Amino acid sequence: AAGVIQSPRHLIKEKRETATLKCYPIPRHDTVYWYQQGPGQDPQFLISFYEKMQSDKGSIPDRFSAQQFSDYHSELNMSSLELGDSALYFCASSTDGNNEQFFGPGTRLTVL
Amino acid sequence: RKEVEQDPGPFNVPEGATVAFNCTYSNSASQSFFWYRQDCRKEPKLLMSVYSSGNEDGRFTAQLNRASQYISLLIRDSKLSDSATYLCVVNIPPYNTDKLIFGTGTRLQVFP
Numbered sequence: 001a002a003g004v005i006q007s008p009r010h011l012i013k014e015k016r017e018t019a020t021l022k023c024y025p026i027p028r029h030d031t032v033y034w035y036q037q038g039p040g041q042d043p044q045f046l047i048s049f050y051e052k053m054q055s056d057k058g059s060i061p062d063r064f065s066a067q068q069f070s071d072y073h074s075e076l077n078m079s080s081l082e083l084g085d086s087a088l089y090f091c092a093s094s095t096d097g098n099n100e101q102f103f104g105p106g107t108r109l110t111v112l
Numbered sequence: 113r114k115e116v117e118q119d120p121g122p123f124n125v126p127e128g129a130t131v132a133f134n135c136t137y138s139n140s141a142s143q144s145f146f147w148y149r150q151d152c153r154k155e156p157k158l159l160m161s162v163y164s165s166g167n168e169d170g171r172f173t174a175q176l177n178r179a180s181q182y183i184s185l186l187i188r189d190s191k192l193s194d195s196a197t198y199l200c201v202v203n204i205p206p207y208n209t210d211k212l213i214f215g216t217g218t219r220l221q222v223f224p
Binding site: 033041042043044045048056058088090099100101102103104105106108 | 144146153154155156157158161199203211212213214215216217
């Protein structure tokens with residue numbers, strides 16, 4: 001069965017650079033979530049989208065923004081990167097009315 | 113106090129043992145409860161949803177006690193492949209798209 005796809009899988013950036021992470025949800029899933037997981041930490045909710053509209057916001061820094069497109073894929077844009085942004089970034093998707101979330105393999109971001 | 117609390121472990125058990133994990137949550141309005149498992153540096157994978165009546169999936173049994181705001185996971189006949197971190201996950205209402213709050217996870221190591 002098709003799963004959530006994330007790209008790139010690994011990304012290395014320097015401080016103050018920008019990064020864009022992409023997420024392609026499971027087909028027919030209309031809701032996308034972004035999570036950040038630092039080393040030794042549990043995943044922290046950043047932001048979610050339902051039908052291309054932002055539906056909920058968590059601990060997402062102002063330097064980050066995200067959107068969901070008409071084909072339901074989502075992009076997380078990160079600017080002025082800091083060392084502390086180094087983490088695994090997971091995207092998850094679900095269908096409306098079913099809050100079981102399925103996670104992608106994650107993007108490992110390293111900021112040098 | 114964290115919104116979802118778990119014993120971090122590690123739990124070291126021999127193959128064939130029965131092991132139980134507990135979790136408490138602070139938001140009494142939460143409606144959805146899950147157990148995820150996460151292998152090192154991989155994405156969280158949905159193990160099972162937890163229903164009020166309790167539910168079983170093979171060797172795994174989940175229980176929910178709403179009055180005590182307590183969730184449990186029982187693993188019978190442990191296998192080496194069960195070694196992972198088990199994440200207790202709770203939704204935070206009342207939003208349309210429920211953001212998930214993760215516990216810090218309980219690490220299980222099954223040895224031969």
